[in-house]
Amino acid sequence: MKNGKRLKTRKISELLELYPFLTNFFEDNLINIEGKYDLTISELLSTIDEDELEDKALDIEKLMINISDYIDQMIEFLGEDENNGVSKLTILPGRDKSGKDEIFEPIEINKSEIISIVGPTGSGKSRLLADIEWTAQEDTPTLRKILINDELPDKKWRFSSSNKLVAQLSQNMNFVMDLTVREFLELHAKSRMVEEEKSVIDKIINEANKLAGEKFDPDTPVTSLSGGQSRALMIADTAILSSSPIVLIDEIENAGIDRKKALRLLVGEEKIVLMATHDPLLALMGDKRIVINNGGIIKLIITTDEEKNILSGLEKMDSIVQKMRKKLRYGELLSSEDLMKENKNA
Amino acid sequence: MNLVTFSGPPSSGKTSVILKTIKALKDRGLKVGVVKFDALATDDDILYEKAGVPVRKGLSGALCPDHYFVSNIEEVVEWGKGEGLDLLITESAGLCNRCSPYIKEIKAICVLDNLSGINTPKKIGPMLKMADIAIITKGDIVSQAEREVFASRVNMVNPGAVVMHVNGLNGQGAFELSTLLYEKEEKIDSLKGMKLRFSMPAALCSYCLGETRIGESYQMGNVRKIDMKGKDQK
Numbered sequence: 001m002k003n004g005k006r007l008k009t010r011k012i013s014e015l016l017e018l019y020p021f022l023t024n025f026f027e028d029n030l031i032n033i034e035g036k037y038d039l040t041i042s043e044l045l046s047t048i049d050e051d052e053l054e055d056k057a058l059d060i061e062k063l064m065i066n067i068s069d070y071i072d073q074m075i076e077f078l079g080e081d082e083n084n085g086v087s088k089l090t091i092l093p094g095r096d097k098s099g100k101d102e103i104f105e106p107i108e109i110n111k112s113e114i115i116s117i118v119g120p121t122g123s124g125k126s127r128l129l130a131d132i133e134w135t136a137q138e139d140t141p142t143l144r145k146i147l148i149n150d151e152l153p154d155k156k157w158r159f160s161s162s163n164k165l166v167a168q169l170s171q172n173m174n175f176v177m178d179l180t181v182r183e184f185l186e187l188h189a190k191s192r193m194v195e196e197e198k199s200v201i202d203k204i205i206n207e208a209n210k211l212a213g214e215k216f217d218p219d220t221p222v223t224s225l226s227g228g229q230s231r232a233l234m235i236a237d238t239a240i241l242s243s244s245p246i247v248l249i250d251e252i253e254n255a256g257i258d259r260k261k262a263l264r265l266l267v268g269e270e271k272i273v274l275m276a277t278h279d280p281l282l283a284l285m286g287d288k289r290i291v292i293n294n295g296g297i298i299k300l301i302i303t304t305d306e307e308k309n310i311l312s313g314l315e316k317m318d319s320i321v322q323k324m325r326k327k328l329r330y331g332e333l334l335s336s337e338d339l340m341k342e343n344k345n346a
Numbered sequence: 347m348n349l350v351t352f353s354g355p356p357s358s359g360k361t362s363v364i365l366k367t368i369k370a371l372k373d374r375g376l377k378v379g380v381v382k383f384d385a386l387a388t389d390d391d392i393l394y395e396k397a398g399v400p401v402r403k404g405l406s407g408a409l410c411p412d413h414y415f416v417s418n419i420e421e422v423v424e425w426g427k428g429e430g431l432d433l434l435i436t437e438s439a440g441l442c443n444r445c446s447p448y449i450k451e452i453k454a455i456c457v458l459d460n461l462s463g464i465n466t467p468k469k470i471g472p473m474l475k476m477a478d479i480a481i482i483t484k485g486d487i488v489s490q491a492e493r494e495v496f497a498s499r500v501n502m503v504n505p506g507a508v509v510m511h512v513n514g515l516n517g518q519g520a521f522e523l524s525t526l527l528y529e530k531e532e533k534i535d536s537l538k539g540m541k542l543r544f545s546m547p548a549a550l551c552s553y554c555l556g557e558t559r560i561g562e563s564y565q566m567g568n569v570r571k572i573d574m575k576g577k578d579q580k
Binding site for chain 1: 373446460461471476485487491492495497498499501502503504505506508516518519525545
């Protein structure tokens with residue numbers, strides 16, 4: 001409780017000036033501060049009578065502790081630079097499902113790197129991602145150890161709600177809120193206390209529209225966006241507004257979104273990107289790939305030059321498929337002549 | 347024996363989270379049992395049985411489930427001791443937002459789900475505000491932004507709580523939760539003399555006692571009237 005003294009002596013009006021986020025705090029905790037700006041917090045709380053305390057289920061003692069905790073957390077949170085200073089993640093070997101030691105040199109992942117994770121279903125991809133998220137210290141079933149910036153990770157990565165190490169993007173995610181794109185982003189920006197709210201929101205909408213096959217308007221309800229537009233918005237929002245320095249991606253469907261640009265946007269915002277995928281178009285975009293089997297990491301492959309060439313070949317094939325998709329959409333017939341022509345162009 | 351109380355709105359995923367967490371606890375060789383509290387009916391006891399977890403259920407019927415819970419918790423602890431459990435989990439549905447089932451010194455966990463809407467945290471009283479751990483479920487089907495906003499709202503009403511995301515379907519996060527539930531040194535023998543963290547919702551009016559007729563002349567005891575005037579007419 002670093003703010004104990006200030007909290008006792010300052011008036012509400014002064015506190016709100018120092019800590020503007022307290023306005024929301026009072027509101028969400030059902031405390032009316034209107035017309036009470038000249039009181040101190042304990043005076044404010046003592047104006048609430050017995051009945052109101054009982055009705056709103058307020059506990060003064062707990063509230064005092066909560067206000068102080070909340071201020072401490074917010075100050076710490078606001079004081080941190082964008083990616084919380086995570087520039088390197090290291091995975092140290094543990095053991096696989098049969099208890100056999102994993103044999104690999106420590107895997108070092110730097111910010112702005114893309115790492116693919118491949119392996120059969122049930123091989124332990126989720127557990128690896130969970131080990132990272134929990135910053136495992138030989139205390140998970142795999143006995144792996146995670147280092148952040150070559151050091152033992154701070155406990156905050158496990159327990160703080162505003163400092164999550166990992167943001168997740170997965171296939172079956174939806175927007176469920178009944179808001180327009182702009183309102184939705186405003187809400188997210190407010191919860192993150194960003195200063196230049198409007199310019200951040202404009203940037204996200206702009207980037208999302210660069211990723212989406214079909215552009216959308218900021219006044220569209222998020223629930224009306226197409227699958228591709230939703231994914232584009234989720235990725236742009238995560239890249240720009242999420243506090244988490246690491247992004248986990250569980251496949252990105254190849255429809256209505258430019259996946260290459262999406263990954264570039266994420267690493268451009270200095271994120272570490274981990275991507276579970278079996279799609280060669282996506283997997284080969286990674287700098288390295290981790291191969292998992294039977295719960296253990298069995299290999300770390302660095303994407304070869306030959307593979308990078310293959311990737312550009314695959315991208316050409318993909319662009320042909322995308323063009324045909326478009327033609328189908330607009331009621332055209334596909335012809336073998338077209339295919340030959342496209343092949344030649346590619 | 348350790349005791350942990352789980353609570354949360356209906357369908358938030360309490361049972362799924364508990365089942366996945368028990369799996370991780372069992373892997374550590376711990377014996378875990380569950381007592382499930384509900385109002386009219388529950389089949390969750392069958393799910394626990396299927397998973398080989400010793401289970402009892404208590405249905406509050408016409409009584410306030412919170413009051414029923416606290417009037418029975420001592421017997422529940424006795425049962426757990428008799429079964430030789432290392433960890434006893436009580437699960438109770440928070441059927442009204444004013445529910446307040448937690449006991450001082452006993453670990454309290456509230457389960458909420460991302461789909462319930464971002465205004466839910468402020469609407470829930472002591473069940474969330476007095477919890478030690480807040481579990482947020484169904485994160486796999488909403489966006490990262492919605493998860494972050496929801497978690498920040500939870501943090502605002504209970505900054506002291508550990509906020510964790512657990513997926514009741516695939517168990518993501520359940521192992522991590524399991525590491526926070528059992529302390530070897532902790533031993534609960536009896537709850538006699540312990541206190542609730544907050545008073546339970548109160549009522550004692552003619553309707554509590556079985557009155558069914560509507561009308562002012564039938565209303566006695568702790569009765570309160572809604573303010574129909576609205577803001578502008580005050």
